[in-house]
Amino acid sequence: MKDFVKPFNGNPNDDVIKWLKSIVHYFDIAQISGDKETLYFQYAPAFLKEYAYKWWADQKHYIFSWSMFKQAVITQFAEKNEYLIAQQFDQRKQQINEPVIKYYYDVIDLCKKYDSDMTDKQKIRKLTNGLKLSLYQEAIKETYSTPFDFLRKGTTTGKYSEVD
Template identity: 40%
Template sequence: AQRQPLIDQYDHKQEEKKRQREERKEMTLSLQNLLLSKSVQGAEPFSGADDQDPSDWLDEIETILAIANVKDDARTPIAAQCLSGDAAKWYKQAKATIDGSWTTFKEELITTFTATTQKLNISTKLQNRRQGLNEPVQSYYFDVLGLCTKLDHRMGEEQKLLHLQRGLKLSLA
């Protein structure tokens, strides 16, 4: 008979701890959402103008979304809020095809808004890219891979390797 009040007291404490955990969880989510909305608002809107690089814009947005710990299935609608002008019009038309897929959104955005002149400039940079006299191999490596990805995000490893080898200093090639 004396055990029942102790059991009730224990149950009450457990319920209180559970309630406090739920409150902390809700507060954390609210703070994450607030930080996310402030960060996304600070990002440059993407309109699809010729002077905007969709890959660079996506890198910025992905960094914001990763910091906020946003899962892939929630990224597309958040990123779409940062579209303006022609890019916003494009998204309204492509929304059904994209179907919320973050990977599809990125691929379609890059394909649609990478101007032919941009592709040509990237290709020229890649063809002419050589490792500098005092440039570390790592710096050269990441720069060439970045250009390869901008030129063709589906570029094969063999092609990337050829681009890397072409510009390496003779002492390393």
């Protein structure tokens, strides 16, 4: 389990949502018998370290279920600085030697943080505009119905596989 779920320290750069998803993902693929939410709640605290562990030590007597745990840990450790999220969103561009698939998922995660109601059209525009120039020139020749369509068309045709 330790290879699938990384410790959560509670540092400002730690992504609590991603960490919670890794807990759920592990139990989805591990096929351990029992109520999933009970298992999540039972094992998740074992991966809390540093500040997150100190928080849990103070709070564990008030949290009795996975849904309570999830809400409490999000409230405590989720990114609260909207300006920082907006700045990351505005500045995110594909880096030299960065695979498109990594760029795609990073941008989609930022879109969710920046505006959970963002339309597919807005996400596609953000994805396209942030591509390296050589890939951007290929991407604007296509039309996309969803952000995943953007990824699928680019990676299956090899159009976005260029590495500078």
